[in-house]
Amino acid sequence: MHMNSLNEALWIWNRENQSLVNQYVDFRHEFDLIEAASHASLLLSVDSDYAVWLNGQFVEYGQYDDYPQNKAYDYLTVGHLLHAGTNVLTILAYYQGESTFQYRKGNPGLIYSLDTGESIICSGSDTFCRQSLSYVNGLTTHISVQLGYTFEYKAASDDQWRALNYRMSGVWEAADTNLLLNKIWPSLYERPLKKLIxxxxxxxxxxxxxxxxxxxxxxxxxxxxxxxxxxxxxxPENILVDTSEINLEALTSHSKLSLAASWFKEVTGIYLVYDLGQEESGLFELEVDAEHGAIIDIGYGEHLDDLRVRASVGERNFAFTYHCGQGPQTFTHYFKRIAGRYIQLHIHGVQERFVLHYAGMRPVEYPIELRGEFDCPDLLHMRIAQTAVRTLHLCMHEHYEDTPWREQALYALDSRNQALCGYYCFGEYDFPQESFKLLGESLRDDGFLEICAPAECEITIPSFSFMWVVELAEFMLYSGRLEYIATVLPIVQRMMNVHISNMQDDLLRTPVEKGYWNFYDWENGLEGYAEINECRWDAPLNLVFVMALEAAGAMLNSCGLSEESIRYTAIAERVKLAVHERFWVSTEGAYLTYQEAERADHYAELTQALALLAAIPPNDEIADQVRAGLAVKENGYVPITLSHSIFKFKALLGEPARYQNLVFESIGETWGSMLFNGATSFWETKDGSAAFSNAGSLCHGWSAIPLFFYYAYLLGVQPIEPGFKTFKVVPTPAGFHKISGVVPTPYGPIEVNWQQTPAGLELRVTHPDEISRVI
Incomplete structure (x- = not known):
């Protein structure tokens, strides 16, 4: 749309150390204007990230997460920062150079164009650059395998290179414009989502x-x-000086803290722990008046279970180091969000003076409106709903994230849970569409997706790939965006046809080669870590395969490809019959998880739930038997966890009259227990921070799922035709005497209000004229 000016620009980078990982490069472009250009626009794209200033004023930051062969560019309005005479554009660019769970390695490069109306200022031979003097470059400490590198910053080396009156000297040189001479230029497209706030x-x-x-x-x-x-x-009065103007009983990150220098002669240093008040995600920011040589080690985390921030967890490192310069200084790290509730500073190396003006976070949010409404008389469930919305929003940035603290990664199963909740509370479809698009672009030759997107990793989760097809069909149902579905169907067909061709006796064998993580749930025998034989058949894998086949069939049918739709549906029926024949154990009234000669019988709640949702039982009697076993509290099955409880709850609500109370009592007990333990967002598992060898996250997108059940079942609104063109309202009262709410749709809101009366359930529904309710 705005790309014309970029056609004149060249991809550029620093001439030296172009293959160096974790490198920061300063770019400076000076230019003259005859007059101010109030309507000027700046377009830029980079591998991997950027922060940009114009005439010393901060403009924007943040490259969209995508793939190296297709790079998004940002369109920024900057005319208010330009003036007649000499102007300067400065960009601090970062190249990660190592694939992680939200970045696939590309070539280092920056491209930009500044259209002033009278001229176009482009990246090219007039751009000068150097490797950053302040950031430590190259192989340093990793935050984690998923997140890439932490950082170390030396403020004394900042020579104010972003200032308008700065004069370049020393290591500055003209940027390399021959970067892609023998390589493929990335195709450019405008950022598909709104910029983060x-x-x-x-x-x-x-x-x-x-x-x-x-x-x-x-x-x-x-x-x-x-x-x-x-x-x-x-x-506080023991470690501070100049306290006359601050309230010692209510110190905050905005309090001016002058540290007593005498302590630094007796001990290593002074520590401070700040509480953000709730789970947050954003950019770290610091403002100090210090002396050259003072050092601050900064850690961040979600709790104080260790009586300090848990900055080190196994090989993970949630901390970084700032080396102070001389005098007043302000610093923001624009290249990796941090998340959590607590920030801990260890200040050392002070000789005479150290004044802390601010240390904390500037939150970063995806701009979205809460359009759904849910109201019930139970305060606990209302609090659960509110916290679930916050959890969901905290896990939305460039794409859906599993957790903003530990990974910031887009997974197919996680995003499916998140999207189902988001349809009801946000009614926004661009965000899930772009997340699903990123996942689809990662399709491999073996018919599976990368474990995350955009990413490149040696492992994949086969079951999650099938959930991507399921979430696409659900997206079609809620959004009605058939045009998008038509564009992604070739990828779906390519994936599904690979697996159809690999079927044996109407089932998929479990892939056992290196790189396949046969994960189904975070419970014994389902987490995919056990050694498996070369010949094994997994019920969960085949059950989600059935769901994917039917989802693909539904999308093909809606897009007018009925012949292919019928083929996929017929194959799904064959797999259903084979699953029942292979895994049903009549004496147990349940489905086995695996069929493997050397493995003890394994029964899991997840397996029973998926069997019901995939309509595997050949008759109502067996379905009732499976559902009844799933509902028993001490059923002897391997239990389901938070991440997959959506399957159990949906399976039980297949017979709402019998199991509705059980489902919503379970939500109240499980999610309520997190609230009673101080949660401000919902956890990865019920074990909280103790999970995964003390690396459990306390904000996990998949745990927002109560929202789905509040809207789709308690309120009772569910789409039947794509885009809610037809919909149903079938409340599941679950002991409540009244519920009201609003469900956003592409055509406008559906408003529902129901209450129990002596005459029965009284239901009132209003909706846009373009859609119709099926009664």
């Missing part, structure tokens, strides 16, 4: 403070240093 600084409360003695060698990571330092609490 960078909000104002959070005012956090000072939770704890004191002195510390370093207990580890300096060569350790900042995270391990923070984790192992000896801490000793001190009252």
């Amino acid at each position: 960078l909000k104002e600084r959070i005012q956090a409360s000072l939770k704890s403070q004191g002195v510390f003695i370093r207990n580890a060698e300096p060569i350790e990571t900042a995270a391990k240093l923070i984790q192992s330092d000896f801490l000793s609490f001190r009252m």
Whole structure:
């Protein structure tokens, strides 16, 4: 749409160390204008990320997460920052250069064009650059395998290169314009989603403070240093000077804290722990007046279970280091969001003076409106609904994220849960569409998707690939965007045809080669870590395969490809019969999880739930038997966890009259227990931070699923035809005497209000004229 000016620009980068991973490069372009250009626009794209200033004023940051062969560009209005005479455009660009769970390695490169109306200022030979003097470049500490590198910043090396009156000298040189001479140019397209909103600084409360003695060698990571330092609490007045103008009983991140320099001669340093008040996600920001040589190690986390921030978890490092320059300085790290509730500072190396003006976070949010409404008389369920919305929103940035703290990764199963909730509370379809598009672009030759997108990893989760097809069909149903579905159907067919060709006796064998993580749930025998034989058949894999076949058939039918739709549906029926024949154990009244000669019988709630949802039982009697077994509290099955409880609840609500109370009592008990334990967002598992060897996240998108059941079952609104063209309202009262709410649709809101009366359930529904309710 806006690309014309980019056609004149060249991809550029620093001439030196172009293959270096984790590198930061300063770019500076000076140009003259005869007059101000109030309507000027800046277009830019980069591998991997950027922050941009114009005439010393911050403009924007944040490259869209996508693939190296297809790069989004940002369109930024910048005319208000230009003036007649000399102007300067400065860009700090970051190249990760190593594939992770939200980045696929590409070539380092920056391209931009500034259209002023009178001229077009482009990346090219007039751009000068150098490797950043302030950021430590190259192989440094990883945050995690999923997130890439942490950072170390040396403020004393910042020579104010972004200022208008700065004069280049030394290592500055003309940018390399021959980057892609023998390579493929990425195709460029305009960012498909709205830019993230960078909000104002959070005012956090000072939770704890004191002195510390370093207990580890300096060569350790900042995270391990923070984790192992000896801490000793001190009252604020013991470690501060110049306290006359601050309230010692209510210190915050905005309080001006002058640290007593005398402590740094007796101990290693002073520590401060700030509480953001709730789970947050955003950019770290710091403002200090310090002396050259002072150092701040900064950790962040979701809890204080260790009586400090858990900065080091196994090989994960949730911390970074800032080396102070001389005098007042402000710093924002634009290249990796942090998340959590607590920030811990370990300040050392101070000789005479250190004044902290701010340390904390500027939240970053995807701009979205809460359009759905749900109201019930139960305060616990209302609180669960509100916290679930916040959890969902915290896990939405460039795409759906599993957790904003530990991974920031887009998974197919996680995003399916998130999207189902988002349709009801946000009614926004661009965001899920682009997330699903990213996943689809990762299709491999073996018919499976990459584990995350955009990513490149040695492992994949086969069952999650099939859930991508399911979530696409659900997206079609809620959004009505058949044109998009038509564009993605070739990928779906390519995937499904690979697996159809691999069927044996109407089933899929479990892939056992290296790189296949046969994960189904975070429970014994389902997590995919056990050694398996070369010949094994997994019920969960085949059950989600059935669901994917039927989902593909539904999309093909809606797009007018009825012949292919019938073929997929017929194959699904064959697989259903084979699953029942292979896995049903009549004496147990349940379906086995695996068929493998050397493995003990394994029965799981997940397997029974998926069997019901895939309509595997050949008659109502067997279906009732499976559902009844699933509903028993002590059924002897491997239990289902938060991530997959959506399947159990949906399966039980296949017979709402019998099991509706059980489902919503379970939601109240499970999600309520997190609230009673102080949660401000919902956890990855019920074990909270103790899960996964103390790496459990306390904000996980898949745990927002109560929203789906509140709207789709308690309120009772579900689409029948794509886009809610026809819909049903069938409330599941579950002991409530009244419920009201609003469900957004592509045509406008559906408003529902029902209550129990002596004459029965009284239901009132209003909806746009373009859609109709099926009664």
